[in-house]
Amino acid sequence: MAPRFHTLTIKSATREGADATRLTFDIPEDLRAAYRFTPGQYLTLRATIDGEDTRRSYSICSALSDPDLSVGVKRIEGGTFSTFALTLQAGDTLDVMTPEGRFTAPVGGENNYLLLAAGSGVTPILSIAQSVLEGEPDSRVTLCYANRSTDQVMFRETIEDLKDRYMTRFLLTHVMDEEAQDVELFNGRLDGEKLATMTTRGLIHPGAYDAIFICGPQPMIEAASAALETLGAPKDRIKYELFTPSTPLPVAGAVATPKAEQGAKVEVRLDGSSRSFAMEEGDTVIEAAARAGLELPYSCANGMCATCRCKLAKGEGEMVQNFSLEPWELEQDYVLACQFRPKSEAVVLDFDAV
Ligand code: FES
Structure with missing residues (x-):
């Protein structure tokens, strides 16, 4: 659905x-x-x-x-x-x-988790930490949470409560870059250098985690995931969630925004029925659909969240940018409607394809 x-x-x-x-x-x-x-x-x-x-x-x-x-x-x-x-x-x-997103931790089993969060990036991380600690009695969770200062810490009480309830299975480290803490190691930014020092001191063990979740601003995610890989964490165990930018991000190597075929006919399959509309100059598929009175599912409109994911069932086209579809999805002709520009006279986009 x-x-x-x-x-x-x-x-x-x-x-x-x-x-x-x-x-x-x-x-x-x-x-x-x-x-x-x-x-x-x-x-x-x-x-x-x-x-x-x-x-x-x-x-x-x-x-x-x-x-x-x-x-x-x-x-x-x-x-x-x-x-x-x-x-x-x-x-x-x-x-x-209704809920969306693939930065997910299905609860069940026995796992060792490393969770890294900066600022409000702690929101999904808190849901994962709480759910895992409650639902997986033998799992362990290490959370490193970076903020400028204590007054910026979100969900402080809930996190402290988790620490009290799961003393032996939940390890919490706060890192602050504008408030001096007793332990020098916990001052500054949660960057590659910090993660390397934490590894040397035995606070984290990048090669030993079954799953690593990182959520925060893009530079922090890039620095942390690169450092963790260097420190021995397998790439396929690292998941991250980018914050949605307010403006489109540049695409590496892109030279120009691909233009849609003028007047291309788009047929959309959604919730078991089909509707068609024509593309006009400068349109995105989402805009052209809206003009025809059809609301397609979308959220970020930036190629990041995959809420608009659908399958190109017929025709050709290309995406302006893609930060969320995996290589296997691209191979199987999944596209992001908010980024898709038809290159043939007729295309069919199937939102019901799973
Ligand atoms: S709406 Fe977020 S990727 Fe298209």
């Missing part, structure tokens, strides 16, 4: 550190199955702000055992949606898409 929006009521909105809020949604009984999630997934929130359809994805911070579904929203300087989200209160309603 393709992801879809439902209007949900906010049950509570609570502050989490400076400039962040936890929004908890009331999920009606008949929608409980649709909002079932795997730890690490996100919800896309939609609102009309200053007359514009505005949507942003926020990671779920709830544990699988929680009765409610919550996301963490950190205010971004000048961020339209996050500024709006911090004004929301219990009783307000919001359009919320």
Whole structure:
């Protein structure tokens, strides 16, 4: 089933550190199955702000055992949606898409996890840590959480509570770059050098983890994953979640944005039915569909989240940029509708293909 929006009521909105809020949604009984999630997934929130359809994805911070579904929203300087989200209160309603995302930790088994988070990147990491500690009684979790200072730490109480509850299986390290801590090693940034020193001192063991999850700003993810690989972590055990940028990222080696075939006919298969529309100059598939009155699933519109993933069942085309589809998906003709430009007169995009 393709992801879809439902209007949900906010049950509570609570502050989490400076400039962040936890929004908890009331999920009606008949929608409980649709909002079932795997730890690490996100919800896309939609609102009309200053007359514009505005949507942003926020990671779920709830544990699988929680009765409610919550996301963490950190205010971004000048961020339209996050500024709006911090004004929301219990009783307000919001359009919320069903859970999406592949930065996931299916719970079950016995594993040794390393979790690295910076700032609000801790949101999906918290969901993973809580769910794993509760649902995998023999698993161990090491969390290294980087912030500028203590007042920026999100979910502080919940994390401290986890430390108390799972003393022998949960190892927590805070790293701060604008607040001196007693142990010199924990001052500064969570970068390659820091990870190398932590490895030398025996605080982390990159080659020994069954799964490594990293969430934070792009430079931190790149530095941490490269360092962990050098320190012995197998590449296929490292998963990361990029924050969605507000502007498209440049594509390495790209020379120009591919143009869609003028007037190309696009047939879309979605939820068991078919609709067709024509592309016009400068259109993305999402825009052309909207003009024809058809709402396709999308969130970031930047090639990062894969909410708009579909299969090219007929015709040809290319993507402007892709940060989320894996090589095997490209081989099997999966594309991102928000980035896809038809290159033949007719294409068929199948959103029902799994
Ligand atoms: S909407 Fe996020 S990749 Fe297309």
